[in-house]
Amino acid sequence: MTQTADMEKSADDMVAEADTGARNPAAAWQAKLIVGTCIAWSLFQLYIASRIPGMVAETTGMSIFANIVAQARFVHLAFAILLATLAFPLTSSAPKDRIPAYDWVIAGLGVAACLYLVVFRFSIADRPGLWSTTDIVMSATGMVVLMISVYRSLGLPLVIIASIFIAFAFFGGYSEWARNITNYGGSSLSKALGHYWMQTEGVFGVALGVSTSMIFLFVLFGALLDRAGGGNWFIQVAIALLGALRGGPAKASVLSSMMTGMISGSSIANTVTTGTFTIPLMKRIGFPAEKAGAVEVASSTNGQLTPPVMGAAAFLMVEYVNIPYIDVVKHAFLPAVISYIALLYIVHLESLKMGLKGLEKPGRKIGVLMILILFLSGFLTLAICAFLMVGLRAVLDPVMGDSIYAAVAVVAVLYLVLLKIAAGLPEVEVDDDPNAPPKAPRLTPTLIGGLYFSLPIFILVWNLMVRTENLDRLSPALSAFWATIFMIIISLTHRPLKAMFRGENVGAEARAGWGDFVEGLILGARNMIGIGVATGAAGIIVGTISLTGAHQVIGQVIEVISGGNLIILLILVAVLSLILGMGLPTTANYIVVSSLMAPVIISVGAQAGLIVPLIAVHMFVFYFGILADDTPPVGLAAYAAAAISRGDPIKTGIQGFAYDIRTALLPFLFIFNTDLLLIDVGPMKAVMVFFVALLAMLLFAAATQGYFIAKSKVWETVVLLVIAFTLFRPGFWLDQVTDKYQVAEGSAVIEAMSGVAEDDAPVRLIVTGPDFDTGEPRSTTVVVPSVAGDGEAALTAQGLSVIEEDGKLLLDEPFPGTPLFETLGLEYDYYGDTPVHVERAEIENERMPKEIFFLPALLLLAGIVLIQRRRATQPAF
Template sequence: MSDKPELSAEDMVAAADTGARNAGPAVSRLIFALCIIWSLFQLYIASKLPGVLAQMTGVSEFANIVAQARYVHLAFALLLATLAFPIMGHRDRVPVYDWVLAILGVAACLYLVVFRFEIAQRPGLWSTTDIVMSGIGMVVLMIAAFRSLGLPLVVICGLFLCLAFFGGYSEWIGNLTNYGGASFSKAMGHYWMQTEGVFGVALGVSTTMIFLFVLFGAMLEKAGGGNWFIKVAISLLGALRGGPAKAAVLSSMMTGMISGSSIANTVTTGTFTIPLMKRIGFSPEKAGAVEVASSTNGQLTPPVMGAAAFLMVEYVNIPYIEVVKHAFLPAVISYIALLYIVHLESLKMGLKGLEKPGRAIGVPMILILFLTGFLAMAAITMAVIGIRALLEPLMPGETIYAALVMLALAYLALVYLASRYPDIEVDDPDAQVVAAPRLTPTLLGGAYYALPIFVLVWNLMIRTDTLERLSPALSAFWATIAMVIVALTHRPLKAMFRGGRELAHETAMGFGDFVAGLEAGARNMIGIGVATGAAGIIVGTISLTGAHQIIGQVIETISGGNLMILLILVAILSLVLGMGLPTTANYIVVSSLMAPVILSVGAQAGLIVPLIAVHMFVFYFGILADDTPPVGLAAYAAAAISRGDPIKTGLVGFSYDIRTALLPFLFIFNTDLLLIDVGFFHAILVFCVSLVAMLLFAAATQGYFIAKSRLWETAAILLVVFTLFRPGFWLDMIEEPFQVFEGPAAIQALGDLPAGTPARIEVTAPDFDTGKLATTTLQFVPEGEGDGMARLEAAGLTVFEEGSMLLLEEPFPGTPFFETLANGFDFYGDEPARIDSVKIEADRLPKELFFIPAFLLLALIVMVQRPRATQPAF
């Protein structure tokens, strides 16, 4: 038996996310001060203050530091990682070598700030000092990654570095990528001295956006918002069958919206919900698994999505609001399905809910309350928009001040309402008697916590003729400022409204919450800052060597060009990498390597896969790794609270998350789930049908619908699920999805195509690497009028007829299809490149007709199971 003490859940969060070193008061105070300074620095560069100070003082450095922020950002991350995360067991002191590493890491980062003008004058001609500082920075970064993120990311980065340094000696790699190798000087300059490697897109997004959202979440948690989420969820759902488990799902979704860590989310809500689940009859493993599934799925939920939402903005090159739109429906469906799984588990075990004082709230009333809440929020939003529109002629461009006055009045009113009720305290989940709190005092007792979230959502999403939608960074900044005001003032204001008792004490408590939020935000960012920097090594290697071609050819060879096999391999790769990498780093690595391969293989199979669908696919499986045995850290954190077996907890949690693993495959083949090119009413239909399908899939995986399912009933339910999710599969068997045109008829068809109507062009040409003929599919959308040749020419495709063949010339750089065609095909080989066919969607029956037999089959299953039901379904 091991003598090593078992880590508590809080210790696991510290070890994985925030730093587990406890080296005495002096070092603790230093780490605390650095965290506060880092958070204030991030708020400073996000505000307009740098420009104002530069203008007032004439000192340009106040503003210049914003352009250099990513170097300072990584300097803070390396310094705090070195001081807060012990290595080789030194938890109670900071050894001399750590102080040396901390100083060297900061020096390597700030070198790029102090000597930026000299460096700019010699791009690519790096001096000896440049290379030495780059090497030092890389070593400290790798050690910091090992400290804060573990060995897997270091190993992966090391393999890519070996490829950069030694790949030029491999004839096979050279033939695939035309990479001839890189000297130490060239590689270090590429990784450290410019923005192609460590200081690339990922670290830039971490600097400008991710930190602010994480800080916002930390501030909300420390001010009491996290506890309010939990108590509202318990008051709403706690008295239902299996209520604490359902409350765990709801509260984890709410905290997961603004949390960047599934482990921290597990501990935040699980400390309270897991003991309650055990109390009503859940086993330790199932109680932990519900919390793990809920908390990992929190990273699917906009607006933060485990920080990946902001990276998708850069990698997919679409507005942030589009990422939120695409992510919304799968996240909601996944959470409702998890609620249903919990309900089925409760039915199978015959569980009850918590006792609750006052009037009981049934499922219909809960649904009415949710609908009323959404309608009320929409009404408030429209009212604010209307008032600002009325005031715009009177105060052009200044209606923001009126909006701020309305926000302040709403805040004061909500705090006054909260002061009429007892403060929302953190209950002891291990108490002998635990009851669900009443909804009205719980909801109104902390409703003001919703105002900063309202500010965030407003700035991210609202746009009218007179109002501009803000960037994610500015939205997070103003939401954080609103949260700072709430943290500082809600306690003293409630004390004033209650007669001024303990005003000084409450003011001090509010300031303490504010400072604790600044510290927690910075501590939560250490791992993310280091991860985005280290992942830049991988991205930099790909741009330096073309490594994605190597990985892509290996995966393509194994899959045999079959898209489904390829997707399964990518899913497994994401799960394996995600066992040792944080979600953000896993997403960066796998999307950089595999997104181009999925697009390429999909095109070869005649399937046009939207880029956002590929990135969401990779992201989903990266998240699922957090509860995948044997390494899922969220499962270990939940088991530390439940005192259950962590491996069993992970296995049960993963069984609950099978529904989440299904979604990525579905929205690759049915992009309606991502609301791509879907109208409002069609979106409602997609939501309703997809929700029913996902609930049925959950019932099939649990082996229980209205009663315990027989094998054939489960198979029938799965058939219904498949039909609801992919009705086009059956329609394709009856009618061809496309009209196919070849030769001159294809040119004529393109000329007749209405503007904005998509067509698919099949191109065959010799593969650039193998010389063998290969086929790909292009998505072509004509924008203007004209004949087929003119429309192709406008898109950069030069075509000329030779008999019945349509020969294609190499597209010019900068044209829409240059990257797709010129980089993969040889236009000067023995066989000419040609357009084989043009495919245009056929006018056929609506695929939704197949919903009818699916629902008839479902009705048959209900009729068969109803006589066997031993208890009400709800």
């Protein structure tokens, strides 16, 4: 037991150093100051998320309440800088048991620089761009303290990257090459610092605004749920459901990490939370230390991919892609589910290879078929509940209008009923005796005993996704607010109410519930320190791009290296994300890479003839930023898992990344096959896409593991890869058989477009002309909806005016505000010697359905199954 405690302490220390701060002052007043600041930050965020500031302003007329939400990001960063300074030592040799004098000075300067923008907001607004000496001094102070805070909490990499961009803002104009690309001539100290600090273009830009309004609430919600016992309930349900299967603890690790990851923004914290229970169990049934840690690492890093929360970067995606959060969830759903089911299958294959069994379990064991039925019935039950609630809301709407009292009453009654049932069941005991045979708890009492923890998650999902005719969906911030409020109620009441139902000491349990609530407030704030300063520092990078056009320089470098080849470019972006992710948190990594590379990927894709949706590019960057958490040699999640398993952290990281190859494959697939992101896919096709993609991913997993029904031979592995590729990209083989497009060149383009017999059929136009910045000729591809029988009308509807001259279709500059102005009007020089012209049009041919190639793939799969069954030495499940 001592060894287990030491392992947990080591892992907890790693979480503290990476996420929540490693300083633990011996002086009580210093420790209370840190705790009090955390509580104040959490309460402040709940306050501004509510409607109270606006209500107070209406009734009192006090301008401070009217403006506090607008000023919230300044206060938000002040809290983050203060806590980063107090909770994180400046260097490894700095004192951890006290706060030295220089940290008090740094903290005071940082808070003053932030609150200066609040206190003097009216005078600052009266002189936009005409910054005073005091403005510049406070801006410089704030920038320096922010960099120090980033170094404390996140290390040197983000400081170096941000410093490079700051240097470019000041000295980029001295480079003739950069000046020719960006037309940027450099910036004065006053202009640059004012841009970064005094307005919302730099540090206090979109990223910090999202951190203030949305990310904090979701992180706080997860912290409260975990401290109240919801995290442990997830783990115990997963072990009860899957623990008795072959390699059950590893499968339970995958499922529990997925459920914890839905409400956790940290791969390291997720690894420690679930790994403390699951890694020892995996080792006890025969998993080697490195593989046990690797399973937990792969599961935990992928937790940020799982809707509905998906980590902090998902909320930034809402702003950068400019789509509703519900659409981000929709696009992320299939890849996340497929990735986790594939990981379950990889764990199962590992268990088969090692000949492992599952945990002992009292009562009847649940088979694979029964688990599938439970999952399906669970989705069916949720659907029925959703319809019932929509129906109830529809009945109450005419009577109660927009009142929420009926919904609150329904949830309150349901909560009390579930608590009453839970009080009649025994508490689940944690199996932590390494000498006893490992056992899995029974599913029914475990599931029902904590079912009330699912209510705030249900409220969150309901508010995010469900709407009626008279009630719109709530914003992510307001959805998280109401879910967090209910989670606070649960934290404070579930212990004393269960004690009351059981006839136990209510007072002691009420005090324990209050302790859970306070610890949740503290943990939520401490988890936000790194995210708060990271989004501020990432704002420097975004601000530099808006000030200088630096992304054009980096984009051209990457474009030259890739030679205009989209596949090579995607590989380079993936490698860049992995490298940066070794030193940056997922949020900062996503901001940096998406800001720099998303426009380049879209541009190079268009030049290669592939129209890549913006959401697909951002999801691509998001995926690889997350994978960096288990990429050796740095992957901190691997080190946290190794601290628990007592395995080698490098081997754990390598094995974890090997398990995550299937996740690394998905981003490349949905760039070329956007059906996986459910873009323009109907319900029936979505079901087919899911099952086909799932089968393909399982076969890919079997190929990478070298084991399907039996150990695979080399040629069988190759065949499995070919089958998986065919299921993922059947269109590739169809393109080899028949031409995808009918091509018309030059002046024949309008005639070909006029031959399209239906409206809104996609017509691809390849436009060539001199680049606006470089003057070099380049091509790009745009899609124009057809107008039946009238090609010229289709072009006019998009703002394109063409003139036929010498067999060419010359293009005039599109008018501002027309659909293609952003794509073509700003990219080409229409007034140079070389005209911009439509090189050709591509109209899709009528062909047989690409799904016809599923048939030979499935026949090949049947052959592999028949061949391997003869060599199988144990049942497949």
